[in-house]
Amino acid sequence: MCFKLSGKTFSIRLMNVPAIATLPAIFGNIDVYLFDQLLKGRIREGMTVFDAGCGAGRNIEYLLKAGVTVYGADISEEAIASVQQLAEQAKQERNHQNFVVSDLVNLPYSDGKFDVVLCSAVLHFAKDEQHFKSMVQELWRVLKPGGMFFSRFSTTIGMAGKLQQVSGRQYQMPHGPVWFLADEALLREQAVSLGAISLEPLKTVLVEQDRSMTTWVLQKV
Ligand SMILES: C[S@@+](CC[C@H](N)C(=O)[O-])C[C@H]1O[C@@H](n2cnc3c(N)ncnc32)[C@H](O)[C@@H]1O
Numbered sequence: 427m428c429f430k431l432s433g434k435t436f437s438i439r440l441m442n443v444p445a446i447a448t449l450p451a452i453f454g455n456i457d458v459y460l461f462d463q464l465l466k467g468r469i470r471e472g473m474t475v476f477d478a479g480c481g482a483g484r485n486i487e488y489l490l491k492a493g494v495t496v497y498g499a500d501i502s503e504e505a506i507a508s509v510q511q512l513a514e515q516a517k518q519e520r521n522h523q524n525f526v527v528s529d530l531v532n533l534p535y536s537d538g539k540f541d542v543v544l545c546s547a548v549l550h551f552a553k554d555e556q557h558f559k560s561m562v563q564e565l566w567r568v569l570k571p572g573g574m575f576f577s578r579f580s581t582t583i584g585m586a587g588k589l590q591q592v593s594g595r596q597y598q599m600p601h602g603p604v605w606f607l608a609d610e611a612l613l614r615e616q617a618v619s620l621g622a623i624s625l626e627p628l629k630t631v632l633v634e635q636d637r638s639m640t641t642w643v644l645q646k647v
């Protein structure tokens with residue numbers, strides 16, 4: 427690989443660079459916005475990471491293989507059984523017992539246990555605004571001061587005129603289910619009430635006129 431610096435051309439050989447074809451085996455189906463946080467160095471070796479609503483574990487597969495200490499909780503027993511299997515396959519014995527069936531509003535962890543809390547594609551399953559706020563509050567409780575809260579979920583942002591409101595913040599989604607959709611004002615109000623620092627601007631992707639997915643990344647002070 428060549429690069430130019432102050433008009434001079436330098437050539438370097440990259441060592442231990444994984445072949446492009448091996449990337450899916452290494453990173454699996456990790457959310458690309460979470461991958462962005464990895465590239466930014468916000469998830470590092472030695473940290474303790476909690477995946478809230480972990481499902482089958484697509485976002486922690488790489489972290490498990492990389493030897494990071496990972497915990498996860500999900501309301502679904504089936505999801506927890508799958509993620510436990512994933513931890514076993516990754517041969518990270520210390521992670522085997524770290525996955526529990528639990529509702530996010532009441533987690534079995536002490537205050538400030540985690541360096542990083544991930545919550546991907548979960549918060550739009552809130553029953554109502556109080557449930558949404560209770561989940562966010564509980565995830566915040568278990569995050570260490572200085573830690574990162576990474577979440578991604580469906581919102582109303584960029585969807586004006588495209589949504590069918592059922593009641594309050596519940597919307598009939600074009601692909602079928604009724605989801606809880608926060609708006610930008612609610613996210614800003616929550617960030618203020620948590621006393622959080624925004625690590626990123628809100629980033630929203632419009633998915634085929636069906637839904638918008640917003641990435642909300644905060645730091646605990
Ligand atoms: C769409 S999946 C996302 C799974 C994973 N985070 C991912 O990004 O692939 C949503 C997950 O949230 C879980 N979930 C929904 N509401 C929950 C709650 N109140 N407490 C814990 N888990 C919940 C579901 O059981 C499901 O596994």
